[in-house]
Amino acid sequence: LKELNPKQIAINYSVGSEICDGITYGMYLTLHEYLKEIGMENRLISAEKIVSALRQRKSQTEINFMKTAFNHTLEIFDEVAKFIKPGMKEKDVADFMKAEVKKRNLQFAWDEKVCPAVFSGPDTAAAHYAPTERIIEKGHILNMDFGVKYNGYCSDLQRTFYVLKDDETSAPEDVMKGFSTIVKSVEDAMQSIKPGKLGHEIDKVARDVVVENGYEEFPHGLGHQVGMFSHDGTALLGPAWEKYMEKPFQPLEEGMVFTIEPRLDVKARGVATIEEMIVVTKNGAEWLSKPQKEILLIK
Missing domain, CATH: 3.30.429 (Macrophage Migration Inhibitory Factor)
Known part of the structure; x- marks a missing residue:
């Protein structure tokens, strides 16, 4: 020295x-x-x-690894959608998904105890909590927060389901309003992303959609970075709240990968939320996986 x-x-x-x-x-x-x-x-x-x-800017090789992880994640979502039946426990659903991860020789994107998080109905603990013995009931919303790790790189996605009542063939109006609001919130945020913009500017776009449609604002940042960990990097798509310090004020750069995950509560039904992943490009942003546009129905 x-x-x-x-x-x-x-x-x-x-x-x-x-x-x-x-x-x-x-x-x-x-x-x-x-x-x-x-x-x-x-x-x-x-x-x-x-x-x-x-850590923040991902190479094309890193992005390709994450795309493979996303594809596995979506395939497991497809499999579990066929498996779920009313009357099952949240834990039953989580155990099925964990078995799928191990069958494919993949790793969990975060702690297996809470990956996946499966949460259903009103007054739910929501994401980042372990699945419970709660029974999945007809007329309730069901959500899953789930990701896998492939070649050292993670996916992190959430999907929303509705459990049909006996006399229903589609989700009721209040559920669809909440779900459609989330879809628009995600889409508008994604379209507003450009290199040089600040994280809190993107968060505001999504947050405004939720509030303007009559719901309370979600109590967390809109999206975090993903890479070797499910929460990676130092930039954040989040509000200018004290607890986030300087993270929401970092300019977005080409190659950054973020989640977009607004949420809202549908009274007496549960939580409507979607979590998608995007990569910041030279002129905007691109989806890294096929975004959820329609609510998934459980019979």
Whole structure:
């Protein structure tokens, strides 16, 4: 170090991003003391900008791996749609999907305990919670948050189902209004994405669609980055809320991959939500998987 005499020494700590924050406080103090012996202790800086640049923009090879993961995910969604019947437990559905992942020699995109998240009916815990013993009932909305990992790269998608009552052949008006609002929210957000725009600008587009249609705004950011982890990168499609710090203010760049996942509650029915994935392109954005446009029906 004396010979190189660097002006700055970047190490893996970060206040705003968990993927850039790896060193323990004890190791930081130890390193600080070593550098103090050669008068360089004040040159330590966060490596967040370097790590972010490497992790945020995906190569075509990385995107192709994710596309394969998406295809497996959609195929498993198709299989589970044939399997689900009213009267099953959320846990039954999750166990079926986990078996499909293992049969295909894939990995789970996040902790297997909550992948997939299966949530049905009103007052549900929703995504990021383990499936429960709750019975899937007719007249309720059913959702799944699910992803797989292929060659080290993840998918992360959500799909909305409606469980038909005995006298129904389609979802009722209140369910369709909620679902259609989510479809428009996702589509409008996707169409508004361009390099250089800020994450909070995209979030506002989707959030406004939900609120203008008479629903409460969703209590989370619109979308996160995906890559080697289901939550990757340091940029966020999210509102300018204090808890998100600087993440929603990062300019979008070509090659970034994001989810778009608004949600809303349909009274006495459950949660309407879709999670799609897009890649930022030179002039806008492209879908990385076929987006859900129609609600899936369970008989």
